[in-house]
Amino acid sequence: MTNQFTITSLRGGATDAIREADLDRKTALAQETATRWFERRLSLRSPLDAELPLRPGRPERPELVPPRMMEKRSLHTVKGRIALLHAIAHIELNAVDLALDIVARFATEPVPNSFFDGWMQVAFEEAKHFRMVRNRLRELGADYGDLPAHDGLWQAAHSTRNDLTARLAVVPLILEARGLDVTPSLQAKMIETGDLDSAAVLDVIYRDEKGHVAIGAKWFRFLCARERRDPARTFQELVRANFRGSLKAPFNDIARAEAGLTPSFYRSLTATSNA
Template sequence: MTDLPQFHSLRGAAVEAIRTPDLQQKTELAQAAARRWQGRKLSLRSPLDRSVPERPGRPAKPVLTPPTQVKRRSLGSLKGRIALLHAIAHIELNAVDLALDIVARFASEAVPNSFFDGWMQVAFEEAKHFRMVRQRLNDLGADYGDLPAHDGLWQAAHDTRNDLTARLAVVPLILEARGLDVTPALQAKMRETGDHESAAVLDVIYEDEKGHVAVGAKWFRFLCARQKKDPAATFQALVRANFRGPLKAPFNDIARAEAGLTPSFYRSMTASTNI
């Protein structure tokens, strides 16, 4: 476990984790920072903190390409399962940095410390997910970085870097919620192919992601209440302004509702595309 004696604050630790291109170190730093924050052994901010980077640190591989150039393969083959797990590893890695970024970038926001409790728990679990998926890739004779990955995920962070409410609308309530929609079918498909180990990894991710969407919904509703705004209407306006692309059905309405994201938020926006 990486020690953090050099860090003066949670924000400083989050910034260093975002910056590092070493993925083992990144995930260890994220989890160590979460533990120290939850143990109230770190202050929130320090004048010595470095600035939040525009992009997270990354290794030389995978090669990043536009989403349209990433090939899709059938899950019926080993190559197809490796490709899917590689894509999931890439999503989980970005999720680590997105959770850290919301902590570091909005550390001066007027929100309770429990806001940062929630997001550091998310960062901790996303780091766990990345490590689990990477280990599963290793078990199958592959590794993260072996295949190209798409470069669209970090765009959400860049587009909402100046607006916490917009960040919550786009990242947990669209990107994370999408995982609730698509993961059950992937779990079933993995089991159909006999890959119960990969399915078990997806089981853990699916259950944790419900909590991540719930953290996003909780704080989105909190900010809307403080601003005396209707949450569903505010969500729709922010999505139109900050999200590129359609909201795609089918939706896992039950899991979404359990997390506090009811159909009134997204149903009217199905397949609406921003121009």
């Protein structure tokens, strides 16, 4: 499949992957763009690059509903595990587009090429995660699109589309960091129910996501240092301005700290809300 892609540049390949509605092609294009960029076979930008879409390409299903309409099910049933895996697949799919959007949208920012290396690594791994979860759903007799999903993740991208520092605060340092908090307990529940295959998929995601938060923390601190801003205070200001809702405890302080996100960043925000 990789040879059929015409990729004009890193920004062009990332944009085309965001626009692609066929999810097999989307994930393959994201990974092929990343591979060519890592091999330094692509320029950063080209006049031939397409315009960024307002929303990422998606198939007709799943139906997108408000988060409050998402049904909660017990993980002790196959239907409940399918529902959880479907929700994770949706998160991972959005994470592919969010990583690509950081690259495509901010390709004119004065940052080193290693910034784009990091985010294309994230995009590559999120595409891998989506495929792994989708394959596990299929093994359980289901598929992505069978259940409704919510649309809150892309709204975070929209609200921070004009500010790279705010984007880094909200996407990797809130949304991805949340995965570090909740995934270990989900893994434990999967093991408890005997679903070791799903637990193994979650283990891969958890290990990779720690690296994604670390990439976010690294570049957030880089931008703060360049602007002579205190990282923890800046994070709190940007979250209050750009994130709807509150940060939910308990936090996986150890995993967050290993990724460069210390409690001084987020502890004071647990009751924050501008919704």
